[in-house]
Amino acid sequence: MNVLRIALFEIKKDLRDRRTLLFMLAFPIVLILILGTALTNAFNSGIEVGDMKLLVNNTAQNQQLQSYWNGFAQAIGREGVEVTPAANDIKGKEAVQDNQFTAYAEIDDNGIRFYGSSRETISSNIIQGMLTSFADKYSLAAAAVRNNPEAAEGIIAGSTSAGSFVQESSLDPDRKPGSIDYYAIAQSTMIALYACMSASWLIRGEVKRKTALRLAAAPVGKLEIFAGKVIASSIINFLCILAVVLFSKYAFGANWGHHLGFVFLLLFTEVLLAVSFGLGVAFLFKDESVNAVMMLFVQLASMFGGAYFPVDEASGFFSGLANVSPLRWANEALMNLIYNDDLNAVFPVIGLNTAIAAAFLAFVAITMRKREAF
Amino acid sequence: MNVLEIRNLTKKFGDFIAVDNMNLSVREGEIFGFLGANGAGKSTTINMISSLLRISKGEIQLLGRDIVKENKFAKMNIGIVPQDLAIYEEMSAYENVSFFAGLYGLRGSLLKERTEEALEFVGLGDKHKALPKSFSGGMKRRLNIACAIAHRPKLIIMDEPTVGIDPQSRNYILNSVKKLNQMGCSVIYTSHYMEEVEEICTRIAIVDHGKIIAEGTKEQLKSIITDTKETWIGVRNPERLDLDALKRISGVNSVRLEEQTVKIVSRGEINNLNWVIQQLIGDQVEISSVEEQAPNLETVFLTLTGRNLRD
Numbered sequence: 049m050n051v052l053r054i055a056l057f058e059i060k061k062d063l064r065d066r067r068t069l070l071f072m073l074a075f076p077i078v079l080i081l082i083l084g085t086a087l088t089n090a091f092n093s094g095i096e097v098g099d100m101k102l103l104v105n106n107t108a109q110n111q112q113l114q115s116y117w118n119g120f121a122q123a124i125g126r127e128g129v130e131v132t133p134a135a136n137d138i139k140g141k142e143a144v145q146d147n148q149f150t151a152y153a154e155i156d157d158n159g160i161r162f163y164g165s166s167r168e169t170i171s172s173n174i175i176q177g178m179l180t181s182f183a184d185k186y187s188l189a190a191a192a193v194r195n196n197p198e199a200a201e202g203i204i205a206g207s208t209s210a211g212s213f214v215q216e217s218s219l220d221p222d223r224k225p226g227s228i229d230y231y232a233i234a235q236s237t238m239i240a241l242y243a244c245m246s247a248s249w250l251i252r253g254e255v256k257r258k259t260a261l262r263l264a265a266a267p268v269g270k271l272e273i274f275a276g277k278v279i280a281s282s283i284i285n286f287l288c289i290l291a292v293v294l295f296s297k298y299a300f301g302a303n304w305g306h307h308l309g310f311v312f313l314l315l316f317t318e319v320l321l322a323v324s325f326g327l328g329v330a331f332l333f334k335d336e337s338v339n340a341v342m343m344l345f346v347q348l349a350s351m352f353g354g355a356y357f358p359v360d361e362a363s364g365f366f367s368g369l370a371n372v373s374p375l376r377w378a379n380e381a382l383m384n385l386i387y388n389d390d391l392n393a394v395f396p397v398i399g400l401n402t403a404i405a406a407a408f409l410a411f412v413a414i415t416m417r418k419r420e421a422f
Numbered sequence: 423m424n425v426l427e428i429r430n431l432t433k434k435f436g437d438f439i440a441v442d443n444m445n446l447s448v449r450e451g452e453i454f455g456f457l458g459a460n461g462a463g464k465s466t467t468i469n470m471i472s473s474l475l476r477i478s479k480g481e482i483q484l485l486g487r488d489i490v491k492e493n494k495f496a497k498m499n500i501g502i503v504p505q506d507l508a509i510y511e512e513m514s515a516y517e518n519v520s521f522f523a524g525l526y527g528l529r530g531s532l533l534k535e536r537t538e539e540a541l542e543f544v545g546l547g548d549k550h551k552a553l554p555k556s557f558s559g560g561m562k563r564r565l566n567i568a569c570a571i572a573h574r575p576k577l578i579i580m581d582e583p584t585v586g587i588d589p590q591s592r593n594y595i596l597n598s599v600k601k602l603n604q605m606g607c608s609v610i611y612t613s614h615y616m617e618e619v620e621e622i623c624t625r626i627a628i629v630d631h632g633k634i635i636a637e638g639t640k641e642q643l644k645s646i647i648t649d650t651k652e653t654w655i656g657v658r659n660p661e662r663l664d665l666d667a668l669k670r671i672s673g674v675n676s677v678r679l680e681e682q683t684v685k686i687v688s689r690g691e692i693n694n695l696n697w698v699i700q701q702l703i704g705d706q707v708e709i710s711s712v713e714e715q716a717p718n719l720e721t722v723f724l725t726l727t728g729r730n731l732r733d
Binding site: 050053054057060063064065257258259261262264265266267268385420421 | 454466469472473474476493494497498500502504506507509510512513517521524525526527569570703
């Protein structure tokens with residue numbers, strides 16, 4: 049009951065803080081409008097997908113598979129995919145990381161292992177779709193050969209015709225993000241991360257305001273205070289994100305796909321991650337350093353996570369930085385969810401966000417318990 | 423019956439001993455003055471009583487029950503008025519009091535009733551919807567008190583509740599303390615204003631270097647220092663004073679200048695007033711008045727600790 053009381057009081061208090069509220073709501077909406085309008089050409093949906101280069105290490109001994117593969121390779125070649133057999137000494141994954149190839153596939157008698165570029169996500173997704181289609185059709189054909197050889201021929205013939213490997217949905221220009229669509233996602237995930245700024249004040253603010261004394265003197269456990277504050281901060285920040293998402297959807301017509309529930313779930317876990325991170329940093333660093341650490345983290349994570357410009361083309365050190373930005377994870381997962389209907393892209397990010405949040409929350413809870421007062 | 427009983431209380435921060443084997447008791451229905459200069463161990467003791475700091479050694483009993491073992495009981499029966507304002511500026515006076523009272527288990531109509539009662543008590547009944555940021559310093563101090571009393575604690579700890587406010591608000595607060603006491607609350611009161619302590623406290627303890635060095639009623643404390651006397655000499659040209667020369671006069675314990683008055687504490691058995699006057703005349707200091715002071719708490723404190731309360 050005390051947790052609820054503390055949470056409700058905190059929410060009420062936050063709602064009175066008009067400056068922060070205005071920032072959380074107006075800042076992303078204005079940025080969506082400005083960046084989305086200014087960079088419209090950069091997101092032209094008519095732009096063709098760049099060169100798609102597939103490096104293949106084919107060690108399959110099965111003659112039938114070899115034969116199907118050769119037909120498939122020719123067919124996707126006509127679709128614009130450059131298939132390059134891997135030399136013996138080449139390291140496929142590293143070649144993709146170095147941006148020499150869009151994707152790398154290892155084929156043997158047991159199946160296909162695929163490794164796609166994290167920089168050229170759209171191209172690598174297309175190739176992945178083609179290979180998945182090939183694997184499905186080959187499996188089907190192999191089964192048919194055993195039971196109905198005539199049907200098998202039809203399947204094989206179909207598998208070597210161009211344009212039959214990727215579902216239309218992923219090549220439909222209308223389902224590519226426009227600039228408003230992109231920035232609606234990027235700004236929403238960015239503002240979710242900003243929750244760490246206010247969260248860093250949850251306990252620190254009580255100490256500064258001296259109300260921590262009263263809270264500590266009241267017959268309420270520290271963990272109840274902590275839980276109440278985390279709940280309140282997560283709710284209030286999530287409500288802001290919710291407002292931004294709905295505003296961008298209905299006022300700007302941004303595409304948020306058909307799985308809004310999963311979109312909100314992912315965004316909520318990102319808020320939780322930000323809140324717990326903010327709290328954790330407030331306990332890890334000295335008071336005067338906390339704001340600087342927060343600001344630095346949020347700005348770098350935003351920049352390298354694609355909040356201001358897409359980071360698909362980043363390479364080297366910047367690519368590494370981009371990959372550790374929670375915004376990058378969230379943005380990629382949301383893009384895949386919205387434009388590829390890929391629900392599987394969302395769950396790892398939800399899991400990762402929740403796990404990191406749990407680690408920070410556990411750290412703060414233990415530190416709080418050990419400390420005298422707050 | 424004792425509301426509060428402190429036995430062999432010790433608090434260490436690393437090697438530093440902030441409170442050293444302290445023994446103290448506060449009786450039911452008294453206003454207990456707790457005096458000490460900055461760093462004497464007063465706040466540390468108060469923080470241990472209110473469970474903000476852990477006890478290194480010893481024990482504290484509230485109403486006969488150990489505050490560590492029965493922490494919730496202790497917290498339910500203590501109200502704390504911190505030295506610093508501990509209120510939410512963006513929430514109304516009513517919301518502030520109601521929130522803190524709610525943490526003590528008050529709900530529904532009882533919570534509303536007690537919140538209104540506390541605000542009325544401190545004279546903010548008509549300001550219950552106003553935000554503290556629109557309040558004067560005195561009103562904020564009163565709200566600070568209201569937040570501590572709505573749950574009707576048996577013991578109220580007031581840590582310098584009148585710091586930085588106008589005389590009118592100070593009088594209001596002092597009267598409130600007396601009224602709370604009449605209603606059955608025991609109060610521990612700390613202040614840097616000795617006249618406040620003299621006015622309202624029934625018993626007083628003086629703490630220095632983490633130990634109680636004197637305890638008793640005002641009269642009992644004053645009787646401790648019959649071996650000293652204090653002389654106040656009014657001067658018109660204090661710039662000509664040679665304080666070091668005055669300190670060297672036989673029997674003088676301490677000399678201090680406050681505006682145009684030289685305050686000299688001397689050993690009681692020595693009559694050195696002639697020498698003091700001679701020194702002042704020799705320094706061409708114009709004397710306007712000479713008063714022999716009866717011992718007061720300020721003198722007691724100075725004599726026992728060697729420091730002024732405001733040091």
